[in-house]
Amino acid sequence: MNAPRLEVDLDKITQNARLLVEELGENGITVTGVTKSCMGSVEVAKAMLRAGVNGLGDARIENIEAMRQQRIAAPIMLIRSPMLSQVERVVRHADISFNTELAVVRRLSAAAQLAERTHGVVLMVELGDLREGILPGDLVNAAREVLRLPNLVLTGIGTNLACHSGVAPDAANMADLSALADELEETLEVKLELVSGGNSANLDWALGAGRKGRVNHLRLGEAILLGRESLHRQPVDGLYTDAIALVAEVIESKIKPSLPWGTLGETAFGEGVTSMDRGDMARVILAIGEQDLDPDGLQPPEGLSILGASSDHLILNSGTHRLQVGGEVRFGVNYSALMRAMTSPFVHKAMVRGIKNKPGAVHSLYNRR
């Protein structure tokens, strides 16, 4: 098998998505499967669709175009505000986009007219996390403008929390979103199809007992792919946290001192190295590095620890294990390691089917060759 590689268990992704679709469905919430951390992979998209998600979401038009090119016909939403320079592509390939700027909405309308298409607009509301969003006081006027523009449909409103400032989705801000939906519907005499409450950070709230109100939609990436909610990064009951693993190959394995020698300056990435003398240790180099992923986002197998990384080398302390050159080490990944590895052309993507363990179980972590 090729190395380094991401091993993606599509059946675990389907299982995760199915459980979330079912449990949230009982609370009146539909799910859009977010593919952006997988570069819009068609296999991942199909694994989500098999589970019954009601559509796909991605932040990049390039990923959406790739999915369309591979005949994904499901509804797709662009979950980032379109660039003005991309509005033509957006109305052509995405059914819905998330918006916060009237300048963009107007251009979407013009592009949709030219393309003779209807485009759905979800207006994003700022509820405190200070990433994207229209301030609540400006929402009615923005919505009025969307309703006035030809070839646009006001599909709904939404918010995004936890991403920039870590603001938790809770009863208060979700109630604010519900109240804004009510206000819009009354003032403008419209019906909003979507009240989109957020992302994987919303799960505690959405699956909890305190949930009520108008929120009827979430956009989920991390929870489906990695089995965790993203506010405290806790595993969600019943979900696989090991649907995706990163495997890298050993290119050096030696006993070396734990301390460097010579005059010390900056390292490849500017930081210093540890200065504790632990005597000789088993040091291993894997052929993967900063260029391919976020080394801080890797969970090494038990008994192994990460000493550092440069562009193309990941250095491990292999403890009492003697790894062989040509052997492989398998890591768990967090969201940031996953996203960067998915976008590295040097990391192969091995899509596998067939679940071999139960949610929460640990499986073999390194292979000999």
Ligand SMILES: *Cc1c(COP(=O)(O)O)cnc(C)c1O
């Ligand atoms: C990335 C993103 C999501 C999905 O976030 P996860 O934490 O992966 O579930 C949802 N909504 C928006 C606007 C996003 O940018």
